[in-house]
Amino acid sequence: MQKILLMYACLFLGLAGVAGQGGASETSFLDEIKDIQENFDSRAVENVRPVTRETVLAKDQFNGRPFRVLTRKNEINRFKCSNCHTDKAVAVNQGVELTHGSISLNHGREGQALACIDCHHPEERDYLWDKKGEKIDFDHSYQLCGHCHFRQKRDWLGGAHGKRVANWAGERVIYNCASCHDPHSPRFEKRYPATYSPPLDR
C-alpha cells in the first residue's frame, strides 16, 4: 500500500516538474532581459559596413548617447539660398513660380496651415527659425519640427519613430525628419501597394 502511494507521489512530482518547465508559465524571458544591467556597445559589432551617406552629429542626444543624422543640405537642389536671396529683394517676374513652383505647401489643417516664413528665416535664408527667433540649420531641422511635433521627436530620439540608416549595429545613424516627410507637404500620399497577396490555394 505504501509503495503504491510512494509511486503515485513520485509520478505526480515528476509530472509537475515537467509541466513547470513548459510554456504558459508565469515568468517571461522579458523579465530576465530587463534584469540585465550591462550595456551592449553596438559599435563593437565587427564587420559592419559604415554608412556612406553624409551625416552630421546630432545636437540632441538620447539618454546621453550621441547619434548621427543624415544631412539635408546636400539634398536641396538650390542650396545655398543666399545665392539669390541677398539683402535686396529678388525682383524677377513670377520668380516664385519659376524657382519654387514645384513646392506645394500643404502643411497643417485648412485655415490653420503654415506659411513659408513660419519655418524659413525671413532675413537669413540659409536657415530656418523657430518662434523664439533662434536660427536652425537645415541639417538639424528636427529641432524645429520637434517644437510642434514633440511627441514624434521624443519617439524619434528613442527609436520608436523614424529609422536607422542601413544598420542596426555600429554607430547609430538615423534618418532626419525631411528624409521621409516632405516638409512642405508632409502627409504620405495614397498609392497602390508595391505588391499583392496571391490566392492561397494554388
Place this chain on the structure above:
Amino acid sequence: MRAVKKRNLKTFFIDVVRWNLQGGYGFRIFRVILLIFMGLGVYAYSFQARYGLEVTGMNDIVSWGFYISNFTFLVGVAAAAVMLILPAYVFHDPDFHRVVIIGEGVAVGALIMCLTFILVDLGGPLQAWHLIPVIGIFNFPSSILAWDVLVLNGYLLLNALVPAYILYSHYRGRKADERKYRPFVFLSIFWAFSIHMVTAFLYQGLPARPFWNNPLMGPRFLASAFAAGPALIALVLAVIHSSTSYKIDRSVFNKLRLIIVISAIINLIMLFSEIFKEFYFPTHHSSSAVYLFFGMDGHTSLVPWIWTSVCVNLVATLVLAFNPGKNNPKVLLPACLFLFVAIWMEKGIGLIVPGLIPSPLGEVVDYLPTWVELFVTLGIFALGITVVTWLIRAALIIEQSYEPNIS
C-alpha cells in the same frame, strides 16, 4: 505429404511465396488487379518525385491532406487488432483463438500502409535517414512525431514477429511455446492503445489548431478505431469464410458485433460531446467546426461530406445495435461496411482538413485531392491488401494443415 520434407526458415519463406503465387483463377485475377493499382500508384508517385508535392492539392494552409488523413485512419485499424487479441489471449475464447492471426495480419497490412503513407507525404523522403538515432537526430521525447515513429515500428515488429513465431512453429509441426510469446502479446495489447493515443497526440498537442487541441481526441480515436477496425475484420472474416475452406463460427461474428456496437456508440457519444462544445457557445476556436459542418465564407465543400458521414454512421450503428434480422449476415455485413466507410470519412478528411482550415490567420481555402494523390492512395491500399492477402493466405494454409495434426 511426401516423406520427411525438410522444413526450416528458408523453406518457410519459399513456401509462403509459393502459396501466394499459386491459386485459383479468381485469386489470380485479384492479384493482377492489385498489381495494376500498385503500378498506377508508382506511376502517379513518379510525378510527385519529379515535381514535388505541388502536384498534390495541398498548400501552405492545408499542409496535410489525403495522405495523412488515410494514415490517421489506418493507425486505428491497426490498433483494432487488439480487439481480437484481448478475447483470444486474455479471456481464452477458443473461437477468437482461431481468428486472431487474421486480425494480426490485417494489423500488419494496415501498419505497412501507414508507414507508406507517411513516406509518400514527405517532401524529402530521401532524407528520412535523418530520423535514425545515431547517424541522424531523433527528437525524442520532445516531438510527438518521433514518438509515433517509435511506437508504430514497435507495434509492427510485435504484430509481425509474434504471429510469425507461432506460424513457424505450426509449420514445423510443433506447438508454439506460450511462455515465450505471451508477455509480448500482453505488451502488444497495451501497445495497441498507445499507438493510437500517440497518433492522436500528434494533433492534440498543437495549441495552434483549436479543432484538434482538445482532450477528447485520444479517447475518440480509440473509440472510432475499435468500431471501424473490427468492422473491417468482420468483413475480411466473411470473405475468408465464403471463399476458402477455413470456416469461422457464427459466434465470432456475434461477438465482434458486440464489440463494434459498443465502440460505435461511445464514438457517437464523443461526437455529440464535441458538437456541444463547439456549438453551444461558439467562439473563435469553433471556426473550424463551423467550416466543417456549415461552411464558411462561401466555402462549403466539406459540408455534404461530414453530414453524409455522420448520418451513415448513425444509421449503421443503429442497425448493428438493434440487430434487425437477428444476426443475419446480409444485414450486418453491409452495416459493417457502411460504418467503416463513414468512420473513414469522418476520421480521415473530416478531421485533418478542417483542423487546418481556417488558417491560423483566419483565411479559408478549399482542399481537393488531385489525381496524383488519389492514385498513390489507391496504390498504397492495393499494397496493403496484397500484404494482408499474402499473410493471411500463408497463415490459413499453415493453420489448416496444423489443426488436424494436433486435434
Place this chain on the structure above:
Amino acid sequence: MKSDNSSGKSGCSCSIGTARSDRRSFLKGLSIAAAAGSAALATGCVPSVEAAAPEKMKLRWQEFFKDNYRLMTQEEKEATIARLERLAKLQDDLDIQMSSDPPIDRVLYGYAFNISRCEGFMECVSACVRENNLDRKTNTQYIRIFEMEPGKLDPSTGDGRYYHKVPVENKFYMGTQCFHCENAPCTKACPTKATWMEPDGIVVVDYDWCIGCRYCQAACPYYGRRFNWGKPEIPKDEVTTRQHYLGNRIRPKGKMEKCTFCIQRTRAGRLPACVEACPTGSRVFGNLLDPESEIRFVLKHKKVFRMKEELGTEPKFWYFID
C-alpha cells in the same frame, strides 16, 4: 475456390503448369521492373538524365551525407558552403557568396511593428521576396499585411488580400511573419531537429536536414512557415547573391522555409530588408539585450502587445501604437 493444400507438394510446376509458370514469370518480371522503375523514379534519377558532370554528382553525393548544420565543425561548415557555391555555379551559372556568420555575442533580436504608422504599402513584402530569393512561380511571401477594422485585433477579421490605393480611411494595417518565438512550438515539433533557435534568437531551418514532414507548419500558430511544394524559380538576374547557409540561399524542393530576420544581413550588422524598405518607418529592429536600443525603447515606452499571447509561445515580435 479450391484451396491449395500445398503442405510441401512442390511438384506442381512440372508439366501441368508450363502456362502457369509462364504467366508467373511474366508477373514476376513485371513486378521486378515496377520495383526497379519505382526505385529509380523515387530517387529522381530519371528526370536528370542529361549529361551530369561527374563533379556535380560527386558534390551532390557529398551533400547528401552531411550532418546537421548545428552539429558541424567549422571546417565542415566551410566545406559544405564551398560545395553549395560550386553547385550553384555548375547548375545555374550563379556566382554566390555564402556565409556562415555565427551569432553575435550578447545579442537577442527583437522586432516591433507600429500599427499606427503602417499604411499598407507592402514595400516590406516586395523587398523580402527579392532579398530572400523567394519562389516567384508561387509568389511565396513570408510577410502578410492585413487591412484591419478598428476595434478588432484578430487578423481573421481583416483582409489579407487587398489591392487598392492605401491607406483607406478608418482602417489600420497590421503585418505578420515568423515571430521567432522564444518558446516556439515549431522547434519542439520537428522530429529531426532540423529547425531550432540560434543563440541570437533567430529560429532557423537547416534546409538540407529537413525531411519535409510539415509538422512544424501544423504547429505554428501564426502562419509563419512556408513549404517549397515545388522547385523554387527565381529569374537569374533577380537572385540575391549574398547569402547565408541558414538564410536566403535558394532552397531545395520539399523543404520548409521561413523568415530568418534576414540572417545574412543582421549578422553583418545590417537591418532586415523589410525594416530597411518600409517607407513609413513602422518597423523597429534591434538587440533586446541592449538597454539603449530602439526596440527596448519601444517596449519600455509604448503600449505593446503580441499576437495570440495566451498561447505562451513568447514571440519576439511586438505590435505597438503611437
